[in-house]
Amino acid sequence: MLMEQQVVVIGGSEGIGLAVARAARALGARVLAVGRTKAKLEAAREAVLGLEIHVADINDTASIKAVFAGLASVDHVYIAAGSTKIGGPLDHPLSDFRHRFDERLWGSLEVVRTAHPLMRPGGSFTFSGGLASDRPAKGAWVSGIATMATEQLARVLAIELAPLRFNAVAPGYTDTPMWNHIFPDLGSKALDEVTRKHLVPRLVTAEEVAQAVLLLMQNQAITGETIHVDCGARLV
């Protein structure tokens, strides 16, 4: 249970972050969902009883500091926010891509730098890795590097800031609005096609990824770990 614990979800208005917010509320936590779009956060608050919301951008240090300035203490942080720019032509200027790495890696690190002094004993951070770390896909080289970087961030920070715990969850192809943001014309059929060859031949659900995040928040013996929730996609 997370009774009376303070959970912060950076990227909590939809997709996996919203599923984590809902599951943490169901376990009795106070949950603050953070995102850039006020309307999406308000819809999330309608959907999840008792959810608190705060507009902020993980790329904007001042806005992230404002999120935590309003909290007396924190128990668990899940960071879902990450770039939807998964790759692009390698002959484009690197400056076109740098921001995408900054967001996932330095953005996550900035959240940790801001929040860890507020953490109560037993506290944890969970980052977003991804299938692309182990199974890089052509055209998705940005994700392939950046998700691996956050998985490694969990391992190094687990050592740097022990006994606070740092972990990552690496989703496979998961049914969330992210895919519409990346490929507005793709349609769900194309994703079904990709997942048909996986050991469990379907998309992962946001709730299934959220279950892994909630496990990492609650199990005090797990740190420096990456949990894969991918329907066996890494093995085929």
Ligand SMILES: NC(=O)c1ccc[n+]([C@@H]2O[C@H](COP(=O)([O-])OP(=O)(O)OC[C@H]3O[C@@H](n4cnc5c(N)ncnc54)[C@H](OP(=O)(O)O)[C@@H]3O)[C@@H](O)[C@H]2O)c1
């Ligand atoms: N879905 C998949 O198949 C899959 C697979 C592998 C890895 N992942 C990773 O898992 C994480 C969650 O994925 P998802 O599918 O749930 O994504 P999603 O449906 O696109 O949701 C992302 C959430 O993060 C917020 N957000 C995005 N950029 C932000 C920023 N700069 N600052 C603050 N909030 C921000 C979004 O709200 P606003 O846009 O309003 O800010 C939204 O609430 C991501 O890091 C993603 O890369 C997903």
